Ligand SMILES: Cc1ncc(C[n+]2csc(CCOP(=O)(O)OP(=O)(O)O)c2C)c(N)n1
Ligand code: SF4
């Protein structure tokens with residue numbers, strides 16, 4: 004299908020700083036959704052708070068702009084209530100790896116079919132340039148009064164350790180490549196994360212577009228690179244290889260798919276094992292009433308709660 | 318022996334020694350005979366070893382709802398339980414204890430806290446008794462006038478071990494059965510009837526059932542002389558069926574009937590059992606096939622619990638979370654998000670002793686103001702408070718109807734006393750409940766606006782609905798949900814939200830939001846939540862024993878508050894004859910009444926020990942406060 008990104012354009016004026024790396028993310032996301040053949044109403048974009056948090060407003064799809072750090076649990080409720088929706092989380096690095104880090108880990112453990120895009124700009128953009136959890140120790144970006152005191156967390160390592168079954172990195176200024184990665188992530192059944200290197204032209208004068216262009220290289224061009232786990236016994240080896248790639252930063256910065264596990268069951272599948280009608284009638288689409296009265300009538304009530312019932316003897 | 322309308326007993330023992338089983342077996346056995354039972358439970362934040370006890374009322378006529386301070390039987394499984402319950406004994410009490418423990422001393426019992434040891438020791442010393450269990454038993458007999466029932470547990474358990482071919486130490490696990498059997502015997506519940514209770518508890522374990530019955534027979538023989546010493550009258554009216562349920566169960570059942578199909582939670586006392594129960598019946602399987610299912614998600618924290626529930630509600634599910642104070646505090650930011658985005662999410666808030674971790678397994682009613690005011694900014698919310706299990710069930714349904722009708726978060730407030738009490742209830746008739754999903758659009762046209770300013774309540778679409786697109790944001794939004802800081806939009810959008818509360822206040826009858834019990838003109842008690850049971854029963858006792866005729870105004874909805882009705886009732890009595898009864902220090906309901914009606918109720922009966930209000934102490938307090946002896950009476954009965 005031809006790419007029609009305009010389909011996913013909400014028409015809202017984008018109020019990011021001119022030249023911001025986030026523009027590339029919005030363009031890539033629109034193109035990816037169009038190329039995947041999705042209709043706007045089938046998609047929900049869930050974001051946190053920050054410059055990145057505004058993303059849903061620029062996409063013509065259902066948008067849920069939540070609280071700082073909480074996009075993942077909102078998305079979790081949405082997806083579990085209606086697993087037919089395509090749910091994409093778009094969050095800042097502070098949002099997902101700082102205040103919301105617990106939720107980031109939890110989504111990996113659940114392997115719920117959600118795609119997480121980290122707008123990784125190493126700063127807190129919207130609060131004017133403080134260090135984010137991905138900024139290395141000792142680096143002083145423009146707005147910082149002193150060099151950064153804390154060590155960074157590695158989003159890819161954290162994702163791998165948490166159990167995400169699709170882990171990738173992309174560069175927001177290479178829209179075509181990012182689009183492909185987003186499409187792969189959305190198609191992957193299970194929790195997917197993309198660490199998107201996103202230049203912040205206003206506050207990050209260290210990791211600039213220029214710097215990235217000089218340092219990134221593409222994993223899919225590496226001879227023999229195969230990140231896919233196809234059998235249980237391949238997992239340890241593929242994970243180790245992905246971690247070695249995840250540790251590369253500085254001279255060479257890899258982008259592309261680091262890890263993809265096709266063997267693990269998703270949370271939806273696990274729920275379906277316990278509630279057989281889950282896919283057919285998920286929480287959001289269950290019939291709960293008959294002519295304004297509960298579908299659980301007295302008879303059903305007494306069957307469902309049988310073990311609480313006592314038959315009184317004469 | 319004269320038959321009693323009601324028998325009350327207390328069983329005490331260490332956590333983890335089967336007291337809950339005892340309460341369950343007995344409650345079921347009495348329920349099978351058609352009695353109405355209420356059992357409340359006091360326990361430490363501890364899994365094994367600390368003292369816990371269960372107070373049970375078995376009534377032949379009506380459903381008891383609050384603890385009473387006098388017991389016909391106290392059965393102590395260990396030495397701690399004797400010392401802890403010295404003063405619960407009275408002249409009508411049969412006090413069963415383990416005679417093998419008579420040399421145990423108060424000072425050497427590590428499970429009793431030093432603070433408790435001090436006043437228990439002083440009670441004994443003050444009347445000339447030493448601190449051995451033997452002396453404590455004498456105190457119970459001579460000072461309290463109770464009748465002692467000494468029993469050598471060793472003897473009984475050895476005989477049992479021998480008869481069943483098991484080791485004596487293995488037989489000790491059955492010590493709780495001694496109490497069960499003794500109580501059944503004394504109240505005239507035959508072994509065959511007791512068996513019904515064991516059958517349910519050990520449904521798939523015939524061997525355990527047999528063991529229990531064998532031990533019960535030995536106990537019955539050993540205590541033959543006490544048989545039928547506190548006989549209960551046969552129930553006057555027998556329902557065909559009863560449910561035996563906790564407050565947590567009542568809410569869970571209400572949620573399922575209401576059509577709640579998504580619950581997210583993070584474990585916390587005393588809320589967690591509700592989610593466990595929901596998970597246990599998640600697959601709504603019936604003889605007519607599967608009627609769907611409830612997805613229960615244990616989250617990584619309470620912030621995730623509420624935000625996941627909000628997400629599920631946006632997608633179209635009836636969704637809720639259940640927690641207590643510490644968890645609710647974490648949910649507060651998201652509560653405001655649900656408010657500004659008009660999301661029908663239900664939060665079940667079980668109050669426990671605060672602040673901070675406070676008394677995690679004890680009760681209190683100190684989160685009313687928290688429920689009403691938590692979260693920054695202004696937005697409409699509905700706050701319902703249930704007073705007993707029946708209300709808990711009904712309100713669980715009501716909460717979803719109001720949430721969807723007014724598109725706003727609903728906080729359903731209960732407390733530990735309701736959550737952990739087990740009562741009998743006649744099975745509800747779900748068909749008599751309404752399901753009101755409020756204004757919804759399935760096929761929106763191209764002009765559809767989620768937050769249309771045409772009317773305060775604009776129809777909702779669920780995420781994923783074809784034909785339109787909606788945005789939600791925690792920022793102030795315009796009619797389609799995009800961010801807008803425009804001043805006119807701000808004013809109108811704000812008004813739209815707040816007006817929903819005015820509509821709710823007009824539509825929900827005030828007489829359903831506050832309910833008047835009794836019509837005596839001498840005084841008016843005013844209270845909420847679990848105070849209900851104690852207050853209503855106190856009215857009866859005060860009338861019968863002291864000729865004081867009062868009424869009780871039970872406030873069920875805190876927002877929108879039934880201001881006119883409450884004002885009217887208070888004015889009828891005159892504020893000087895009104896007494897506020899609450900399980901907290903600051904009189905939170907009295908403050909809410911003052912805020913909404915301008916009437917300041919100064920006369921108060923309050924308690925903040927973490928223990929429930931007993932009917933008897935309330936009966937004692939009312940004339941004192943009414944007569945002006947004291948403006949505030951502070952209660953502290955119950956260890
Ligand atoms: C609970 C809470 N604390 C603090 C803030 C203030 N705040 C707004 S955006 C932001 C940081 C955003 O950084 P990041 O997540 O990296 O997003 P970016 O702006 O860089 O895209 C903070 C701390 C908030 N909105 N909520
Ligand atoms: S502050 Fe940085 S991240 Fe935010 S819009 Fe501007 S350039 Fe983009």
Ligand SMILES: [Mg+2]
Pocket residue numbers: 053095096097122123124125126127128135
């Ligand atoms: Mg950032």
